[in-house]
Amino acid sequence: MGALRDYFAAIGRTIVTLGDGLAVTFSYLLRKPCTIQYPDRTPEPVVSMLPERSRGFLEADVEVCTGCKLCESACPIDCIHVEIAKDESGQRMIQRFEIDLSKCMFCGLCVEACPAGGLRHSHEFEGGMGDVRHLYVSFLDEPVPPAKKGKTVEPKPLGSIIRARLARPFDPYRGDRPASGARAPLSRGGEP
Amino acid sequence: MSETSPTSADRARDAILLNMGPQHPSTHGVLRFVLHTDGEIMHRAVPEVGYLHRGLEKLAEQQTWAAYMPFTDRINYMESMFCNQAWAMAVERLAGIEVPERAEFLRVIACELNRIANHHITLGCMSMDVGAFTPFTYLLRERETINDLMEALCGNRLTYNYMRIGGVAHDVDRAWIAALEKFLDHFEPICDELDSLISYNEILVKRFIEVGVICQADAVAWGLVGPNLRASGVSWDLRRDQPYSVYPRFDFDVPTAAGARGIEGDCFRRWLVRAEEMRQSCRILRQAIAALPEGEIRAKVPRKLKPPAGEVYACVEGARGELGVYAVSDGSDRPYRAKWRSSSFSALSIIEHISPGLMIADLVAVVASLDTIAPEMDR
Ligand code: SF4
Ligand code: SF4
Numbered sequence: 001m002g003a004l005r006d007y008f009a010a011i012g013r014t015i016v017t018l019g020d021g022l023a024v025t026f027s028y029l030l031r032k033p034c035t036i037q038y039p040d041r042t043p044e045p046v047v048s049m050l051p052e053r054s055r056g057f058l059e060a061d062v063e064v065c066t067g068c069k070l071c072e073s074a075c076p077i078d079c080i081h082v083e084i085a086k087d088e089s090g091q092r093m094i095q096r097f098e099i100d101l102s103k104c105m106f107c108g109l110c111v112e113a114c115p116a117g118g119l120r121h122s123h124e125f126e127g128g129m130g131d132v133r134h135l136y137v138s139f140l141d142e143p144v145p146p147a148k149k150g151k152t153v154e155p156k157p158l159g160s161i162i163r164a165r166l167a168r169p170f171d172p173y174r175g176d177r178p179a180s181g182a183r184a185p186l187s188r189g190g191e192p
Numbered sequence: 193m194s195e196t197s198p199t200s201a202d203r204a205r206d207a208i209l210l211n212m213g214p215q216h217p218s219t220h221g222v223l224r225f226v227l228h229t230d231g232e233i234m235h236r237a238v239p240e241v242g243y244l245h246r247g248l249e250k251l252a253e254q255q256t257w258a259a260y261m262p263f264t265d266r267i268n269y270m271e272s273m274f275c276n277q278a279w280a281m282a283v284e285r286l287a288g289i290e291v292p293e294r295a296e297f298l299r300v301i302a303c304e305l306n307r308i309a310n311h312h313i314t315l316g317c318m319s320m321d322v323g324a325f326t327p328f329t330y331l332l333r334e335r336e337t338i339n340d341l342m343e344a345l346c347g348n349r350l351t352y353n354y355m356r357i358g359g360v361a362h363d364v365d366r367a368w369i370a371a372l373e374k375f376l377d378h379f380e381p382i383c384d385e386l387d388s389l390i391s392y393n394e395i396l397v398k399r400f401i402e403v404g405v406i407c408q409a410d411a412v413a414w415g416l417v418g419p420n421l422r423a424s425g426v427s428w429d430l431r432r433d434q435p436y437s438v439y440p441r442f443d444f445d446v447p448t449a450a451g452a453r454g455i456e457g458d459c460f461r462r463w464l465v466r467a468e469e470m471r472q473s474c475r476i477l478r479q480a481i482a483a484l485p486e487g488e489i490r491a492k493v494p495r496k497l498k499p500p501a502g503e504v505y506a507c508v509e510g511a512r513g514e515l516g517v518y519a520v521s522d523g524s525d526r527p528y529r530a531k532w533r534s535s536s537f538s539a540l541s542i543i544e545h546i547s548p549g550l551m552i553a554d555l556v557a558v559v560a561s562l563d564t565i566a567p568e569m570d571r
Pocket of ligand 1: 058074075076077078079080099103104105106107108109110111
C-alpha cells in the first residue's frame with residue numbers, strides 16, 4: 001500500500017510543481033522581451049552601445065607614438081611589432097608598426113604600458129575576414145618620424161583608424177605571398 | 193594496466209568498452225570517458241583528461257610576474273576572477289605587497305559577481321543535461337546582465353584580466369554601483385523564481401535525488417572542495433575558515449543544504465548548495481557596496497617586479513571551491529614555477545570511484561553536478 005501511495009503522491013507533486021514552473025514561464029509572456037536581435041535589428045549599432053572600457057581591436061595612432069617600444073615589450077605573446085631605424089638622412093623613423101590582431105588576446109597590457117596614449121582599444125569587434133592573415137594590420141603606409149615630447153595631436157574618433165585599416169587589408173608579404181596557411185613571420189627584428 | 197583497454201575481468205563478465213566523448217556535448221568541454229559496461233549499468237567509468245592541455249603552467253615561466261595575469265583568465269574561463277585573485281595573492285605574498293583596502297573590496301565584488309555568473313551556467317547546464325532547457329535560457333539572461341556589468345568594469349565579458357599585482361586595474365564609479373544595485377534588486381527575486389521554476393520541480397528532484405552519492409569520508413579523501421564538499425555535509429569554506437582578503441568583515445552563511453530532501457552528497461544537494469550560494473553572494477555584494485571605502489585601488493609596484501626568492505601557496509574559494517596556485521620565485525623577474533590546484537581535477541577523479549553501478553544516463557547528471565570544467569583540469 002505504502003509504495004502505491006508514494007507513487008501517486010509523486011505524480012501529485014509532479015503536477016503541482018509543474019504548474020508552479022509553468023506559471024513562471026507564463027508570466028514571461030506578459031513581461032517585456034529582453035532579446036536583442038543582433039546583428040540586424042538593434043536599436044543602434046552594437047559598437048556604439050558598448051561601455052567605455054570595452055576592449056575591442058587595438059588601434060595605434062602613429063602621429064602620437066613616440067616610438068618607445070614599451071607596448072612591444074609589454075605584450076605577453078609578442079603580437080606587436082614596432083621597428084625604429086634611421087633613414088638615409090640619419091633621422092630616427094618608425095619603420096614598422098604592426099599588430100597581429102588574429103593573435104592578440106585583448107588583455108590590454110600594451111595599452112596600459114603606453115606612456116604617450118598612442119595605443120588604445122577601439123570598440124570594433126567585427127573582423128570577419130576571408131583570410132586570417134588579413135587581420136595582420138600595419139598602422140603605417142610609409143616611415144614616419146616619432147612624435148616629439150609635448151606634441152599635441154587632435155584625437156581621432158574611436159575606431160576610425162582600425163576601421164580604415166581593416167577595410168584595406170595589409171599584405172605582410174608585400175606581394176610575394178607564400179602558399180596559403182603560412183603565417184606572417186613576426187619575429188622581433190627580422191625582416192618579413 | 194591501461195585503463196582504456198579491456199581487462200580479463202571485463203572479458204569474463206562480457207563487458208564492452210564504450211567511448212563517451214571526447215566531443216560529447218554534455219561533458220562540459222572536451223573530455224572523454226571510457227565506460228566499462230555490459231548494458232545500461234556501468235562497471236566503471238574512467239575519465240580521460242588532457243584534450244585541452246595548453247601548457248599554462250609552463251607558459252608562466254616565460255612571462256614576467258605581471259604579464260602572466262591574462263593567462264590566468266584562461267585557466268578556467270568560468271571563474272577568471274578567482275584565477276586572477278589567486279595569482280595576484282601569490283605574487284603579493286611573495287613580494288610582500290600590501291593591497292589597498294578599496295582594491296580588496298573591489299576584488300570581493302568582482303569575485304562574488306563571477307561566482308553568481310558561474311553558478312548560472314552550472315545550474316543551467318545541470319538542468320539542460322537532464323533535459324530541462326528553459327531554465328538554462330533564463331539563467332543565461334541573468335548572466336548576460338553580469339557580463340554587461342563586467343564589461344563596464346574591466347572591459348571584457350569573459351576573460352576579465354581585471355586584477356593586477358597590488359590591486360585592480362580599474363575603479364568603479366557611482367553609475368556602476370547603481371547598475372549593480374539594480375541588478376541585485378532584480379536578481380534576488382529571481383532566485384526564488386528559479387526555485388519554483390525548476391529547483392523543486394518533482395521531475396528534476398526525482399532525477400537528481402540519491403544519484404551519484406558521495407559520502408562525507410569519500411569527499412574528504414578524494415579532495416573534493418567547494419559546493420561539492422559542502423553538499424556532502426562538510427561545512428568548509430575558505431572565505432570563512434581560512435580568511436583572506438576582506439571576507440571576515442562580511443556576514444554570510446555557508447550553505448550545506450542539510451535537512452533538505454535527498455541524502456547527503458547526492459546530485460540534488462549539490463544543486464541546492466549552489467542555488468543557495470547565489471543568495472549568499474548577493475548578501476556579500478550588498479554589504480560590500482555599503483562598506484566600500486574610498487582610496488587607492490593599486491599599490492605602488494615597481495615596473496620590473498622581482499620578488500625575493502621563495503615559494504608560496506595562495507588559494508581562494510572559487511566558484512568550484514579551493515583554487516590555489518603554488519608559485520616559486522628564484523629572485524628573477526619571471527616565475528620559476530607555477531602550479532595550479534584546480535577543483536575540477538579532484539572532482540573528476542572521484543568519478544571512477546563512484547561509477548560502479550551507475551547508469552550511463554546518470555553519469556551525465558553526475559558530471560554536470562560536480563561542475564567539472566575541462567580547461568581547468570588540463571590547464
Ligand atoms: S592586448 Fe594584450 S595580447 Fe593584444 S597586443 Fe596588447 S598586450 Fe598583446
Ligand atoms: S604605441 Fe605607445 S608604447 Fe608603443 S611605441 Fe608608441 S608610444 Fe611607445
